[in-house]
Amino acid sequence: QKEVEQNSGPLSVPEGAIASLNCTYSDRGSQSFFWYRQYSGKSPELIMFIYSNGDKEDGRFTAQLNKASQYVSLLIRDSQPSDSATYLCAELVEGNKLVFGAGTILRVKS
């Protein structure tokens, strides 16, 4: 049973700070990971995907993957109140399906 684990939070950060969201996974063979943002009552929307060890940056977002430690993270720089949402970590497994964690609630306080 492949598992993706996330701290449910809530994670509270002040506006302008860096928010750090973390995720661990159980399957050493997993290759591809996704971060989705989900506002309350809305559908998940993709922020970033990563499949190589190291960092991947896109605007204020940086995804980090460490396959040896089976660890994925998402950093949000200059956090804004509009970033307040649930952040879902997911891995792509065989059959092209996504296995999601339970999500971390992020609250950015102005």
Place this chain on the structure above:
Amino acid sequence: GAGVSQSPRYKVAKRGQDVALRCDPISGHVSLFWYQQALGQGPEFLTYFQNEAQLDKSGLPSDRFFAERPEGSVSTLKIQRTQQEDSAVYLCASSPGTGLGNEQFFGPGTRLTVL
């Protein structure tokens, strides 16, 4: 409409009723997925279609759940004899192809409440 659409957006059913949930994927998308999201949880995979072929139905919780995509476009998820534990948001997602680089785009979901 450029995105994935789902209908109805909300459905209330009495226990034991049958329900049908519809998904219209993005035009031309080959892959279609159904997920179930319980309150406070991440989406859980139910089933996957590539065109009209149902390639994976390993996530369907019981034989009361049935999905089809007869013409490789619109898909219907049917739940027979609904139970209270079926209450959840049912999300449909589509992607242009398979594998890396094929982002799954999610629809708004259908919130099912079974009384």
